[in-house]
Amino acid sequence: MTAPRRPLPQWARDASLGIFVHWGPYSVPAWAEPMRALGAVPDDEWFAHNAYAEWYANTIRLEGSPAAEHHALTYGDAPYEDFLDAWRAEAYDPADWARLFRAVGADYVVPTTKHHDGVALWDAPGSGDLTTVARGPRRDLIAPLADAVRAEGLRFGVYYSGGLDWSFTDLPPHRSSDDVAALRPTDAAYAAYAHAHVADLVDRYRPDLIWNDIDWPDAAKQPGPHSIESLLAHYRDAVPEGIVNDRWGAKVWDYRTSEYDHDTDHEADAGWEHCRGLGFSFGYNRVEDASLTLSPRELARLYADVVSRGGRLLLNVGPTAAGEIPDVQRRTLEGVAPWMTAVKPHTIGRRVIDSDAVEVTDATWWRAWATPDGLVAVVDGPAASARARDGRAVTTFVLPN
Template sequence: MRSWPVGSWQLLGLLLLHLAAAPAAESILRATKRPRHRYTPDWQSLDSRPLPDWYDEAKFGVFVHWGVFSVPSWGSEWFWWHWKGQRQPQFQEFMNENYPPGFSYPDFGSQFTAKFFHPDQWAKLFQAAGAKYVVLTAKHHEGFTNWPSPVSWNWNSKDLGAHRDLVGELGTAIRKRNIRYGLYHSLLEWFHPLYLLDKKNNCKTQHFVRAKTLPELYDLVNRYKPDLIWSDGEWECPYTYWNSTEFLAWLYNDSPVKDVVVVNDRWGQNCSCHHGGYYNCKDKFKPEHLPDHKWEMCTSIDQLSWGYRRNMVISEIASESEIISELVQTVSLGGNYLLNIGPTKDGLIVPIFQERLLAVGKWLSINGEAIYASKPWKVQLEKNTTSVWYTTKESAVYAIFLHWPESGFLHLESPIATSLTKITMLGIQKELKWTTDPSEGLLIKLPQIPPSALPVEYGWTIKLAGVQ
C-alpha cells in the first residue's frame, strides 16, 4: 500500500533540491533592497517589531480548512494520521467499509476536485459575514498544497484533482473586496520521508526544511504576497531546526510584504505564547484576563473538527449566540476572533456554515462600531444582573450585554457619568433615559419595544459618550 504520492526518483529530486534551496534563499536576501532598520535573526530583535495596525483593527476573520482531508470528510482533518499514524480502529473500520482493499490516502487526491468552487461566491459570503481578513490552508500536515508548489510534485491542486491554483484564485477574489488575505502553512508533513529522516536524527539534520518547508514559504510569500502567515505544525522540533528566525528576518526586512505582513507564534517548540507576531497560544485559547500581548482566538463552527465532516450533527455546531458571545469576549480582552469553516471536497460551503457566518455579519452590521478598531477599556467585564463586556474607541465607551434584564433596566457600575454624558443603543436612534446612584452607578432604562423590533436578537450594545 502506498504511503507517499511521490516516486523514488522524485525523492532523489527533493534531496538534490535541498542542496540548492539555501543558496537560492540567500540570493533572495542579497538581491532585495535593504530598508533603514534591519531585524536580526534572533527573537529579541524579531519580537521588537511593531504589529502592523491593520491586524488589531480587523478584529474578525474567517479561517478555511480545505484540502485532501475534505474527501473522506470523516473524523477530522487529521484523518490520515488517525488512520495510518495512530491506526485508530474506527478509522480502519471506516476505510474497510467504504473503500476497496489497497486504497491509500494519496488515492483521495484525484477526488479533491473543487468542482463547485467559485471564489467570488466565497468572497461575497465572507464580506457579508463582516470578515476583515480570511486565512486559507495553503498546506496542512498531509503535505498537499493548494497551489502549484514547485517542491510538491503531483501532490498539489494544480497537478491533481482540481487542476487549479486554489490559493491564487481565492486571493484574487478576496482582495477585490478589500479584505486582507492570510495563508495557513504547516511546517511539518506527517509522512514525508525527509521529515521522517530528520525526526529519526532528533531534528539535528535539516533535509526536509531545506528541500520542502523553506522553499514553500519563500514561494508563497513571493508569489501571493500574503498579509498574514498562519504557521502551524511546529511542535516536534525547535525553531532552530525550522530556521524560523532566519525566515522571519527576511520576511520583515526584504520580502514584498515586509511592511504589512503579520505572523502568529507557532515557529518551533516552546514558541507559542512567547515569540512571533501575535499569539495563538493554543487552539481555542481563552484568557481569563487582559493579556499584555496581542492575541487571537481561533475556533471552529463545527466544534469537533476544523475540516468538513459528513457525519456532523446540529448539536456539535456552535450556535449563533455562542459565536457572538465568544466574539464579544475576545475583542473586549484585546484579541481577534478567527472563526473556521470547512468546505466540501467540491468547494461548497454547506448551508449551516453560511447561516452562522451571515448571522455574525448581521450582528456586526449593527454593533460593528463597538468591535472594529476598538480597544480594551479600563474594565473588560462586569457581572451583576447580566454579564457586560466593555470596549472603547476614540472617546466613546461601549457596554455589550449578552442577556436582557427582566427588569428592563441595565445597571453599570464602572462608567462614571458627567455633565456631558449621552447614552444610546446601537441600532436605535432615540437617546436612552438614565439616572445615577452614588452606591450603584448608572441605571439605564432600556427601550420598551417588542423583541422583534430590537436591532439584534442577542448581544446589545450601549454607547456611552461623555463618561469616565
C-alpha cells in the same frame, strides 16, 4: 532563537475577525469522531478519537480508532492519496466565499496552503505531483481566493504546516502530543523544502499574515540560507506590515494564539488571536450537524468575549470537497451577519477595561470594552441596560436570538 518584538501594525490592532479555511483531500472523506474540543480531552484519548477531520490521514493509521474502522468499512484499504485524485472542487466559487466573509464582517482570510498531509494547494516548488495543480482539482486554488478576498477589501493571509508533513517522512503515526514533538521532520532537507514553499507563497501572494503551524524544522533555527531568520527577513522586506503567529518553535512571533481550550494562557498580550471551527473540527466533517455547530447567538457571544479581552477571533469554515460552504455553517454566518455589521464599527481602536468600569443590570451575561468614542457593552437579555461609572457614553448591543 529570539527576534526583537515589533509592534503590531494598525490594521492588525484594529482587526477583530478573521476567517480560517481548512480545505484539502481530507474534505473528501470528511469524517472525524466529534468528541469534544481540543484541550478539553485528555491527551491519551485525543489522538485515537481526534475530532479534527483534517487529521484523517493520521487517525486512520491508529489501529482500533473509530476513524480507522470507518475508513475500512467505507474505503477498504484505499491509501489516503486516493482522496487527492478524487477531489474535484467543481463548485469552487471564491468570489462567493469572499462576499460571504465580507458580509459577516471579516477583516482577513487565511486559507490552508499545505496541511500536515503535505498536499499543496498551489504549484509549490519541489512538491512533484503532490499538489492540486498536478492532481485532483488540477489548478491553483490559492490565487483566485487571494484575488477575490482582496477585491472585497479584506486582507489575505496563508496557513502553512511547517512542523508536520506526513508525505515527507515515513515516521510512525502520532499517538500523543509527545509524538507530535518527536516524530516530525527536522533536518536540513526539510528545512530547505519548507523554506522554498513559504518563500514562494510570499513572492506569489504577498500575504498580510503567515500562520505557521506546530513548529519549524530544527535545522532552520540556526543561521544559514534556509533559516527562519532569512525567511522572515525576506517576508518583511516584501510585506513590511506582514505579521506572523507564534507556532515556529522559536521566539519570532508578532502575536500569540490559542485554539479551542488549548493554550488559553496565551490570551493576554495585545493582539492575541483565538482560533476554532464552527464545530469541533476545522476540516469539513459531515458528521457535524446543527447541534454540533455554533449558532449565530453562540458565535456572537464568543466574538464579544474575545474582543472584550483584547483579542481577535479567527473563525474557521471547512468547505466540502466540491468547494461549497456547508449549509450548516453558512446558516450561522448569514444569521450573525446583521448583528456583526452593527457591532464591528464599534471595535476599532478598542481597549480592555476593568469589569467594574461598567454597571450592567438585568443581564445574565455581558462583556464590555472601550473605544475612542466611549464604552461598548454586549449583553444577554432584552431588558438589560449598561452605564459607565465615570459617565462616559455606553453603546449597548443585545446578543441575537
